[in-house]
Amino acid sequence: xxxxxxxxxxxxxxxxxxxxxxxxxxxxxxxxxxxxxxxxxxxxxxxxxxxxxxxxxxxxxxxxxxxxxxxxxxxxxxxxxxxxxxxxxxxxxxxxxxxxxxxxxxxxxxxxxxxxxxxxxxxxxxxxxxxxxxxxxxxxxxxxxxxxxxxxxxxxxxxxxxxxxxxxxxxxxxxxxxxxxxxxxxxxxxxxxxxxxxxxxxxxxxxxxxxxxxxxxxxxxxxxxxxxxxxxxxxxxxxxxxxxxxxxxxxxxxxxxxxxxxxxxxxxxxxxxxxxxxxxxxxxxxxxxxxx
Amino acid sequence: xxxxxxxxxxxxxxxxxxxxxxxxxxxxxxxxxxxxxxxxxxxxxxxxxxxxxxxxxxxxxxxxxxxxxxxxxxxxxxxxxxxxxxxxxxxxxxxxxxxxxxxxxxxxxxxxxxxxxxxxxxxxxxxxxxxxxxxxxxxxxxxxxxxxxxxxxxxxxxxxxxxxxxxxxxxxxxxxxxxxxxxxxxxxxxxxxxxxxxxxxxxxxxxxxxxxxxxxxxxxxxxxxxxxxxxxxxxxxxxxxxxxxxxxxxxxxxxxxxxxxxxxxxxxxxxxxxxxxxxxxxxxxxx
Numbered sequence: 265x266x267x268x269x270x271x272x273x274x275x276x277x278x279x280x281x282x283x284x285x286x287x288x289x290x291x292x293x294x295x296x297x298x299x300x301x302x303x304x305x306x307x308x309x310x311x312x313x314x315x316x317x318x319x320x321x322x323x324x325x326x327x328x329x330x331x332x333x334x335x336x337x338x339x340x341x342x343x344x345x346x347x348x349x350x351x352x353x354x355x356x357x358x359x360x361x362x363x364x365x366x367x368x369x370x371x372x373x374x375x376x377x378x379x380x381x382x383x384x385x386x387x388x389x390x391x392x393x394x395x396x397x398x399x400x401x402x403x404x405x406x407x408x409x410x411x412x413x414x415x416x417x418x419x420x421x422x423x424x425x426x427x428x429x430x431x432x433x434x435x436x437x438x439x440x441x442x443x444x445x446x447x448x449x450x451x452x453x454x455x456x457x458x459x460x461x462x463x464x465x466x467x468x469x470x471x472x473x474x475x476x477x478x479x480x481x482x483x484x485x486x487x488x489x490x491x492x493x494x495x496x497x498x499x500x501x502x503x504x505x506x507x508x509x510x511x512x513x514x515x516x517x518x519x520x521x522x523x524x525x526x527x528x529x530x531x532x533x534x535x536x537x538x539x540x541x542x543x544x545x546x547x548x549x550x551x552x553x554x555x556x
Numbered sequence: 557x558x559x560x561x562x563x564x565x566x567x568x569x570x571x572x573x574x575x576x577x578x579x580x581x582x583x584x585x586x587x588x589x590x591x592x593x594x595x596x597x598x599x600x601x602x603x604x605x606x607x608x609x610x611x612x613x614x615x616x617x618x619x620x621x622x623x624x625x626x627x628x629x630x631x632x633x634x635x636x637x638x639x640x641x642x643x644x645x646x647x648x649x650x651x652x653x654x655x656x657x658x659x660x661x662x663x664x665x666x667x668x669x670x671x672x673x674x675x676x677x678x679x680x681x682x683x684x685x686x687x688x689x690x691x692x693x694x695x696x697x698x699x700x701x702x703x704x705x706x707x708x709x710x711x712x713x714x715x716x717x718x719x720x721x722x723x724x725x726x727x728x729x730x731x732x733x734x735x736x737x738x739x740x741x742x743x744x745x746x747x748x749x750x751x752x753x754x755x756x757x758x759x760x761x762x763x764x765x766x767x768x769x770x771x772x773x774x775x776x777x778x779x780x781x782x783x784x785x786x787x788x789x790x791x792x793x794x795x796x797x798x799x800x801x802x803x804x805x806x807x808x809x810x811x812x813x814x815x816x817x818x819x820x821x822x823x824x825x826x827x828x829x830x831x832x833x834x835x836x837x838x839x840x841x842x843x
Binding site: 440442443445446447448449450451452453456460461464465 | 639641644668669670671672673676677679681683685686687695696699700745748749752
């Protein structure tokens with residue numbers, strides 16, 4: 265009696281300590297996020313209050329030393345590159361997930377899955393190096409100078425295809441066996457089973473993966489600096505050299521001061537807001553999947 | 557061959573008369589013994605380990621054949637070999653012959669998709685697709701070449717009426733099928749199978765995942781399909797087998813493999829089984 269009482273109270277003490285540790289760790293990590301957003305707001309506040317949010321979108325050019333703060337060309341370059349990469353990477357990623365689960369002989373599917381997982385871990389600067397020495401000269405041969413929006417899109421595609429492949433694969437894996445068996449038992453072909461049963465059932469997870477990949481593409485910096493040319497101009501052609509918002513921060517932060525520096529923080533805030541919106545949408549969609 | 561009894565072991569009771577119509581089987585003319593599926597010496601192994609050994613029986617057109625026996629005695633394996641769903645399981649090997657309307661379903665020339673259309677299957681857990689009620693019924697039809705809107709609508713209506721679901725869902729055909737209750741989902745799955753106008757329905761414990769009320773509704777539905785479809789139902793519920801089946805096969809585990817101990821008219825299996833094991837099982841003394 266005493267023994268069991270003591271052991272249960274010591275367990276509850278250990279429990280309390282564990283709860284405290286876990287809660288501290290959890291609060292700590294969410295505090296980091298709040299602190300980062302707070303820091304961005306604080307640093308960009310001088311620019312937002314004196315220059316005003318509208319001018320960041322509508323100023324005709326980006327010449328911060330001369331009082332022109334137009335971020336629109338860079339914002340549109342960022343969006344164009346991300347959208348382009350998502351358009352290319354989505355069919356590749358989803359097809360790759362389907363291939364290694366439903367068509368490839370097991371060893372090949374296994375190798376393919378691993379190569380996707382490894383590709384997703386290749387450092388972006390390495391992919392940038394490859395882009396700079398392989399993709400840029402290739403594009404330059406047809407349409408000089410080569411460093412361009414297209415090069416940026418291709419590099420981002422390489423980087424986010426594995427993300428989409430892995431998340432769609434996980435979404436397909438999480439489907440109950442009963443769907444596939446039920447479809448086969450109705451005499452459906454493998455193609456019909458995939459197109460009409462499995463992919464619609466996995467849609468929430470697949471779309472969530474695409475949104476996360478888009479967020480990754482928006483935030484990518486290093487590889488993009490290396491291949492896209494870094495000229496501040498609105499992308500009117502795939503072959504125009506462009507500068508993304510992320511690249512702008514990386515390139516100018518070292519020497520910026522005053523309202524120039526503050527407006528770089530504004531672009532950081534803009535990126536963060538976009539990525540949060542995408543992640544929130546992804547989260548909602550993958551949550552929906554659980555409710556069928 | 558109608559009655560089958562394992563000849564290796566002791567039998568309860570003495571020799572049997574040739575086929576005679578018992579009171580239950582005497583009703584519908586469907587139960588004239590015309591085999592639709594003949595299983596001959598079926599042996600099924602997973603990765604070399606036998607799950608079913610040398611099962612032979614006839615499944616009669618328009619009748620309900622119940623497969624009874626303890627868990628792990630190969631009832632599900634037997635069912636899934638009848639529409640070659642066993643093909644999906646890696647390492648699954650099938651020996652022996654299964655004749656469906658006289659044709660060997662393991663023949664090279666067998667169109668497996670067409671076979672599965674004619675031999676539908678209902679699973680233990682209802683498995684409607686995460687689509688609307690209407691799409692659940694229409695999609696398989698479209699895949700089997702039914703394209704005309706009028707034909708599709710008629711098939712949706714007909715199959716829902718047949719399973720008694722029409723009045724319950726007529727004004728929400730485009731609602732998600734997963735929003736239906738368990739019993740309704742199972743009836744939708746039966747509707748989905750019969751919309752394809754199969755000859756045979758295989759049912760793997762179709763009521764065991766349902767609450768008692770839904771279970772009764774589904775059981776009544778199965779009884780009402782007798783005569784229109786050849787039904788093979790695996791069940792743990794002996795009372796249910798007794799209520800709805802014309803024929804029954806009793807499976808048992810021997811040397812870790814499922815074997816068919818006795819196959820006969822349902823009534824005989826329950827009232828005058830000839831094998832000791834059957835008598836013990838239906839009498840509640842084993843299994």
